[in-house]
Amino acid sequence: MRACVVGAGLGGLLMALGLLRKGYDVTVYEALSYPGGRFTNRTYKGFSLSTGALHMIPHGSRGPLAEALRRYGAGVEIMDSEPEGLFRVGGEDHLFEELPGLFPLVDKLKLGAALGKLTLGMVRSDESFETWLAKQVRHPLALRLADSFCGWALSIDSSMIPSKEVAAIAKNINTLGGPGVPVGGCKGVTDALVEAIQAEGGEFIYKSRVKKIGVEDGRACYVGASEKKPCDVVVSNIGPKATLDLCGQENFPRRYIDEIRRLREAAGIKISVACDKAMLGHTGVLFTPEAERVCGLNEVTNADPGLAPPGRHLLMSHQTLLPGRSIREEIKLGIRDLHALFPDFGEHCRVLAAQCYRGSWPVNRVMSGQSLGPETPVEGLVLVGDAVKPGGYMETDGVAAGVRLALDVVEDL
Numbered sequence: 001m002r003a004c005v006v007g008a009g010l011g012g013l014l015m016a017l018g019l020l021r022k023g024y025d026v027t028v029y030e031a032l033s034y035p036g037g038r039f040t041n042r043t044y045k046g047f048s049l050s051t052g053a054l055h056m057i058p059h060g061s062r063g064p065l066a067e068a069l070r071r072y073g074a075g076v077e078i079m080d081s082e083p084e085g086l087f088r089v090g091g092e093d094h095l096f097e098e099l100p101g102l103f104p105l106v107d108k109l110k111l112g113a114a115l116g117k118l119t120l121g122m123v124r125s126d127e128s129f130e131t132w133l134a135k136q137v138r139h140p141l142a143l144r145l146a147d148s149f150c151g152w153a154l155s156i157d158s159s160m161i162p163s164k165e166v167a168a169i170a171k172n173i174n175t176l177g178g179p180g181v182p183v184g185g186c187k188g189v190t191d192a193l194v195e196a197i198q199a200e201g202g203e204f205i206y207k208s209r210v211k212k213i214g215v216e217d218g219r220a221c222y223v224g225a226s227e228k229k230p231c232d233v234v235v236s237n238i239g240p241k242a243t244l245d246l247c248g249q250e251n252f253p254r255r256y257i258d259e260i261r262r263l264r265e266a267a268g269i270k271i272s273v274a275c276d277k278a279m280l281g282h283t284g285v286l287f288t289p290e291a292e293r294v295c296g297l298n299e300v301t302n303a304d305p306g307l308a309p310p311g312r313h314l315l316m317s318h319q320t321l322l323p324g325r326s327i328r329e330e331i332k333l334g335i336r337d338l339h340a341l342f343p344d345f346g347e348h349c350r351v352l353a354a355q356c357y358r359g360s361w362p363v364n365r366v367m368s369g370q371s372l373g374p375e376t377p378v379e380g381l382v383l384v385g386d387a388v389k390p391g392g393y394m395e396t397d398g399v400a401a402g403v404r405l406a407l408d409v410v411e412d413l
Helices: 010-021 064-071 097-100 104-121 129-135 138-156 164-175 185-199 240-247 254-262 327-341 395-411
Strands: 002-006 025-029 041-042 047-050 076-079 086-090 092-095 180-182 202-203 212-216 217-223 228-230 232-234 266-276 283-287 295-297 313-320 349-355 382-383
Touching: 002 010, 002 217, 010 064, 010 185, 010 232, 010 395, 041 185, 047 266, 047 313, 047 349, 064 185, 064 395, 086 097, 086 138, 092 097, 097 104, 097 185, 104 129, 104 138, 104 164, 129 138, 129 313, 138 164, 138 283, 138 295, 138 313, 185 202, 185 382, 212 240, 217 232, 228 232, 232 240, 240 254, 240 382, 266 327, 295 327, 313 327, 327 349, 382 395
Parallel strands: 002 025, 002 232, 025 202, 086 283, 232 382
Antiparallel strands: 041 047, 076 180, 086 092, 212 217, 217 228, 266 313, 266 349, 283 295, 295 313
């Protein structure tokens, strides 16, 4: 049995390795000259800057990605964050469990009850998280905390996600724990997967843009790049919209095309900063609900000093990019936030890069809360990647959980 994987991002790499373990002959096509896509590193002035995702895994060593890496023997050390996260309010940093203490007594009780419902996954409402939360707690800090978390973790604000999805995410955090930093950053994971794929006999073809996914009699049967390669299974890791174009929309029912067109990407801005001292001093996330634009930061060199030159630190911030906003102005506002958050920022820090993720290179091809499964109306065509995340899973752990479902789909073909 032969499988072609279109796109060597995280989802494509995990799927390729899973198919190899099932006995498939696997060829991976990648338009770029390197694997990883939005989940690898590029070195700049001695600092390892990520191409998309931050150097963090949502559930650290306990989530679906870590479990898949262990199962496939891809050796990656993941440093679980300690603390998992802090929230800067009024110039002081607070643990999650300390947040209710920041509110007046009545709001404190209401927030405690709301957090209990979320962490137990008891919220079933389709209304936005913003709307649901406003019914629970009217204090404005509650919404700021919600937007800070959603902006950091999902690159959207609380008005853009159903409350039941936030509850599913909160339940997973309660069960699996918070984030961790892979040693080597994103590239540490990508390199381990590539090495494992090659050891299993998988083939990579770089600088090879797939021009067509051939569909005959309702079944995907070949991939057309520099040459036509017949196969039994086609895995697309380039997003559902691009997949439709490669296959030809005539091969899909109208309802499926309409479903794909309704999907919306999540966009964001990441600012990478070189520091001559530790600005956070821990391996977790610093959420910034009182900042104007920045939603949160991490300092990955506290977990892996090798991500920066000796004696230096790499600080990374993330903010949402909402429709209609000027990228240039948003970056300026983000940098202004960094100066406000750290009074000595100008003395110890220097901005390395400000990267914008949108369009064909977004934070997420489908924002959290919108549902799309790995199966398609075309037999033998399976989707993976950040457009296919099961409910309750974020970012790279969502990608890994989606690949697990995709492998089940292939099993049933």
